[in-house]
Amino acid sequence: MVAAVVLLGMLANKLRVAYPILLVVAGLLTSLVPGLPVVKIDPDLIFFIMLPPLLFEATWTISFKEMKKWWRIISSFAFLVVFFTAMSVAIVTNHFIPGFTLALGFLLGGIVSPPDAVSIGAITRFVKIPTSTSAILEGESLLNDASSLIIFRFALLAVASGQFVWQDTTLSFLWMVIGGVGIGLLLAWLFVQAHKRLPTDAPSDIAFTLIEPYFLYWIAEQLHSSGVLAVVSGGLFMANRRLQFLSSSSRIRGYSVWESFVFILNGIVFLLIGLELPEIVEGLRLKGIPLHTAIGYGVLVTGVLVVARLISSYAAMIATMIFRPGVVPRTSSPRRRWLIPIFLGWTGMRGVVSLAAALSIPVVLDNGIEFPYRNLILFITFVVILLTLLVQGLTLPYMIRRANIFGRLTDESPEAMRKRLKQSLREHTYKFLRGKYERDFDGHDGIRKLLHHWEEKLKAVDDDWMSEKTKVIFLEMLESQRGYLVEANKEAAMDEEIIREQLFLIDLEEERLKMQ
Structure with a gap:
């Protein structure tokens, strides 16, 4: 798989196509080869093994200065837009899918609502976008994983128990957010002190940074808080102080190690997405759900996600113009300014977190009853990932160049x-x-x-x-x-x-x- 990831990555660069798109398609085509064993993915493999280092590395590459500047719109996209998207999915699926409850709709909405950071970054490599827009997309992708997984957990609890207690849910939500951030900052401070006080060299510094995201995630999850927020807050704390506790040798060598490590992790995950299809389709067949019907539901949910994000993008632009006119993106014409929300709305490619969340749905409930619509939810998630990667991923660079959305990006090149x-x-x-x-x-x-x-x-x-x-x-x-x-x-x-x-x-x- 690693060899396939490297070779397909080279091909993607040659074709000037985002490598997640090529990897998903390659995995899908490979899964159709007769005689190959069916790939079964343990969700912990993605949640615990893959997710923490991917989030941690992202915090070290994002511009913290730009995040602080655009924190209002980043927060609104990461929390309000995710909730609005999940609610939209819940209402539509409850209306159009027979027997699909609002709790199941929110569960599906929590799964498919967060855009994937890796896909967006890989796709926007081939076009020039303003630093501010890039920071908004990267900052949103760091935080929306946490908000979507919180919605997913509470919806899963509602489906399993058949009830939803607002008081308990509110307290749990506050603890997950505040506790996750607090645990992440505390552990990150301890890690920084360890780097400073221990007689570390470059190899040991790099080894520490490789295990630190796992500690951040695992300890927060053990305390029933948000592991994602712990990794993000801890990673941002450490990244902003890298000059204080890492030597020049550690920074140089660590950059190369992490770049290769994250590329391999991302590649394997996107390859697995494609390889997972036969098992999902087999689950639909056993439940007697026609394939064309399930595909229709997947297309419907994908359309809801696109429309909800477009509405949210324009709402954010209007709110910024009313309340914060000084930070409205500067463009050469009003037409280009009103095209920017279309770009933001079209950047909703789904990926790693959506797959992991869908696979983590239990097969049976605590009372022994089979989890309702599990296979359909898995299939819809797969269709959403595939469609957003192929349709939005392939058309986004062309749309930016064709519409010349950003024109001249900055006053200074x-x-x-x-x-x-x-x-x-x-x-x-x-x-x-x-x-x-x-x-x-x-x-x-x-x-x-x-x-x-x-x-x-x-x-x-x-x-x-x-x-x-x-x-x-x-x-x-x-x-x-x-x-x-x-x-x-x-x-x-x-x-x-x-x-x-x-x-x-x-x-x-x-x-x-x-x-x-």
């Missing part, structure tokens, strides 16, 4: 911003060296060369001038550059991704220096 940042960083470094070591310049060839040649990456043939004293000054200079970049990131117009690029280059410079 990324290249111009990068050039401006490098120039200001050079000026800061020159002033730092002049201000702190001006007395040492005379008679010290190494420091003089350091002043004149550091911006050229120090590619001189001979390194004899790099004395121990010069190394100390150089390391101080690099630390000063990091501090300058952290402050520069507070500038509203500065792209945090460019700041991280420069920090990564500084880490590489420090590692090169240590090897001399």
Whole structure:
């Protein structure tokens, strides 16, 4: 499977198609080959093994500055829109599917309501979108998993018990949200202290970061709180302090390890989605549900999800224009501004969490009765994932380019911003060296060369001038550059991704220096 993921990933890059789409289709076609064993997926494999590291890695790549700026719209999409979507699915399925109760409808709505972060990120790689829009989509995808799983749990409880107690549900909801965030922040603080105080090196730091999301998720779940929120809050806490407790070597090597690890995890999950189809179809056949009828229900639910998200996107835009006009996206024309909600509404591809939630539905209830409509819910979930990935995933890049929704993305291009940042960083470094070591310049060839040649990456043939004293000054200079970049990131117009690029280059410079 790993080999298939890697090869299909290469093919996806060649075809300029998001790799989740190709993997799901490949898994689906593979499952149709006669004689292959039926794949049975344990939901814990996805919930506990796959989900925590995927969420944790996402918190380290998202722009925390942009999340704070757009927290209102991110929160509304992650909680209010998810609830509105789940309610819409519940009402429609209760009306159109015979015998389908509102509790089952909310259960299905909780399963299919959260868009998948990986799919959105993979698809938007091939088109340029504004940093603000990207931050909204990434921030929403971090939090909507938690809100949808909370709805799913309460709906599952209502189906199993046949009743819904508002008082108990409200208290449980508050504990899941507040407890999840609190547990995540507390554990993350302990992890940071462990990294700081223990004599760790790069391999041990990376090993710790690989197991930390599992601890965050497992401990929160053991305390009946939200493991997803614990991982997200803890991951954001640690990511925002990475310069304080991880060395440059740990950051550089950890980046490569995590990039490969997450790519493999994501690939396996999307391949499994396609491979799961035969078992789901067999379950429908045993229940006597015609395949064309089940497909119709899946198309119906997919349509409800798209419409609900479009309505929510326009509602969010109107509310922002009324209450926060200063943060309304700037575009070259009013027409483009009103096209942005269409883009947000069309980014609702489903994936990992929806599959895991659907598979975690018990086969039988506590009283021994078979869980109602389990196979139909599984099939509808599969159809939703497949349709949103294929239809929305394949058309989204074309729609952005064709409609030219965003026009000119920013007043300052990324290249111009990068050039401006490098120039200001050079000026800061020159002033730092002049201000702190001006007395040492005379008679010290190494420091003089350091002043004149550091911006050229120090590619001189001979390194004899790099004395121990010069190394100390150089390391101080690099630390000063990091501090300058952290402050520069507070500038509203500065792209945090460019700041991280420069920090990564500084880490590489420090590692090169240590090897001399």
